[in-house]
């Protein structure tokens with residue numbers, strides 16, 4: 413086969429990939445070729461534009477290392493991460509909604525006792541975060557692992573200026589016998605996703621801002637349950653309807669209530685204003701999650 417033109421090239425490539433032994437690889441390869449060729453037929457790039465596209469992806473790759481994952485950011489900013497999340501996590505059985513993981517999770521965070529201050533001295537309004545982890549029937553799950561991480565008062569994660577402060581606003585907790593967890597930290601601010609690379613250039617070219625509404629990340633694991641990756645967003649935040657990565661769902665918005673100095677919910681006496689945030693999480697059984705696949 414030779415002399416391919418605009419009318420024959422797609423079928424020729426489809427035919428070439430149709431011999432893939434693994435049916436899933438065959439299906440994905442064929443879909444990739446069909447959609448990529450359809451994209452090119454629709455956009456009809458000039459040679460220079462195509463080279464620009466390749467250069468964009470090359471810069472995206474060069475921007476990736478163990479601290480920066482520009483491809484995840486690209487997937488997030490194009491709504492692909494949230495589409496994959498929607499495809500895989502929308503059983504609608506009363507479980508807590510999931511959302512994007514984002515690039516700032518650190519494997520194996522330091523463990524803290526419930527009620528501990530995880531802020532490592534960060535400036536900002538103290539916040540007391542508490543809640544419980546339960547199954548779909550509301551039965552508390554004791555001993556669940558609750559990983560939390562959040563940005564600081566200026567919208568930066570610890571890993572973005574690690575040399576200055578070390579890890580902060582990041583912890584692993586374990587629920588108590590009533591399925592409860594709690595910690596003190598500082599109220600996170602809304603923040604821009606990293607926008608000093610190709611994804612930032614793309615957002616600018618598309619006339620978009622890079623901001624995410626203020627939130628606290630949670631990753632929760634309990635025996636026999638499906639892992640939950642989610643955030644709790646601050647009610648009233650100005651970016652709830654324009655999150656740069658499309659991650660907001662109504663069910664995971666809660667007030668970050670502010671209080672005058674006085675007695676906090678954990679019985680401690682606060683001599684400065686502080687905030688509180690409460691969320692009760694519900695996890696799907698692992699078996700049902702596997703059946704839904």
Ligand code: BEZ
Nearest residue numbers: 488512514515516605657
């Ligand atoms: C985050 O919430 O940490 C995040 C998510 C997606 C892209 C960038 C940051």
Ligand code: FE
Nearest residue numbers: 514563627629
């Ligand atoms: Fe975040």
